[in-house]
Amino acid sequence: MKATIKLPHPDILSQLPRPLLTWYQGQSAARELPWREEPTPYHTWLSEIMLQQTRASAVIPYYQRFLAALPDIASLAACDDETLMKLWQGLGYYSRARNLKKAAIVLTDTFHGEMPGDFNDLLDLPGIGRYTASAIGSIAFGLPLPAVDGNILRVVMRVLGCREDIAKPAVKRAVEDALAPHYPTGKDAGDLNQAFMDLGATICLPHGAPHCARCPLAPLCLAHDEGCEQELPVKQNKKQRRQENLTVLLLRTGKAIALQKRPAKGLLAGLWELPHLKGHLTAEEVQAHLDAHGLSVQEIHRLPDARHIFSHVEWQMRGFEVLLKNPDSGIVAEDNTPLVWASPQELAETYSIPAAFQYFLRTPAYNIRTSSGS
Known part of the structure; x- marks a missing residue:
């Protein structure tokens, strides 16, 4: 489906690649990122999926750890789900990891x-949309594909x-269609997309004043000419998030911690x-709930x-x-999910704990780090 939006001053877009490439390829301040050192299709794909909704600096240790454990598509396809989730622990948006494995299985089979190295074949893989397919196609295969993300949108809206x-x-x-005729092929295609990424990350910033004096x-x-940089781009407000109140229980006996799936x-x-x-309970309400479900409380602390x-x-x-007297029985959750007891070593090496619950594993009362990268 072709876009129906008409961008103003589209002739300017033909003038963007040359100064951007000169700036990116000639600058000593280009971001040094591990996936750029060896931009194979697998490395590019993995990094682009990790970079969705996540800052590059936060991604680096996860990328390095993931690649050390799963160095290629075959190992990713064969990875068991618990190991995969543990490697992804802390990055959030866990469906990204599941789609990586699904796509790896398709790649192995097909x-x-x-x-x-075909845009439409890439687009058919689980978890890969137009942006990711364009990024892989341009960086790994030199295809003339604009990888239109928030950075390109912000730069283009301001320039135009x-x-x-x-x-x-x-x-x-519309931005993708308007840029495509002006994209180069070969290494310059990937470099141009990464130039847009770096420009948006370091100069044409989304919040606060952009560094226009340094912008190519x-x-x-x-x-910039009209002095309205901070008014653009225009973006409608997101719907307000729903708020839920929870009471989280760090149940333990000795050093073993209770988990549920x-x-x-x-x-x-x-x-x-x-x-x-559900809800914000008092210590008395928590103890009454545990007693009613067969767990005897020895101590409870907020x-x-x-x-x-x-x-x-x-x-x-x-x-x-909550320190328990009889940890071998009882069910805590309102949906009757059974408990599993995990040692500190198992928490660190086996079980994938979402970041939402790690706040309570890092308290002075019971300091557990569930992985080196989280």
Whole structure:
């Protein structure tokens, strides 16, 4: 489907590649990122999936750890789900990891374990949209494909002085279609996309004043010329997140901690979590609930409150550390999910604990780090 949005001053777009490539390829300040050192199709794919919703600096240790454990598509396809989730622990948006494995299996079965160098074949893989397919195609295969993400949208809207709403898919597609005829092939294709990424990350910033004095596109930028850089891009406000109140229980006996597995579908599907109850309960209410479910409390202490934000929901969490007398029986969760008892070593090496619950594993009362990268 072709975009129906018409961008203002589209002739300016033909002038962007040369100054951007000169700036990116000639600057000593280009970001040094491990996936750029050896931009194979697998490395590019893995890094682009990890970089979704996540800052590059935060991704680096996860990327290095993941690649050390799963160095190629075949090893990713063969990886068991618990190991995969443990490697991904702390990055969030865990469906990305599941789609990586699904796509690796497709690649193993259909493409002899290799990434295809065709845009439509890439687009057919689980978890790969137009941006990721374009990034892989341009960086790993030299295809003339604009990888239109927030950085490119922000730069282009400012350069063109365009006030279209970048939250609209039609606007994103219009930018992609307008840029495509001006994209080079070969190494320059990938470099141009990475130049846009670096420009957006270091100069044409999303919050606060952009560093226009250092920008290679400043002479072409209509927003800079009109002094309205910080008014662009236009983006409609997201719907307000739903708020949920939870009481999280750090149940322990000795050094063993109680975990339960989340349902196979939905938020944080299939991951391990600390038992929790709906609402903000008092210590007395927690003890009464545990007693009623066959768990005898020896000591109970309040933990610091915590908050965790997902894309559409915000958890406001009250925590309690509970030392139990009889840990071998009882069910805590309201849905009767059974408990599993994990040692500190198992927490560190085996069980994947989402970041939402790690606040309570890092308290002075019971300091556990569930992985070196989280």
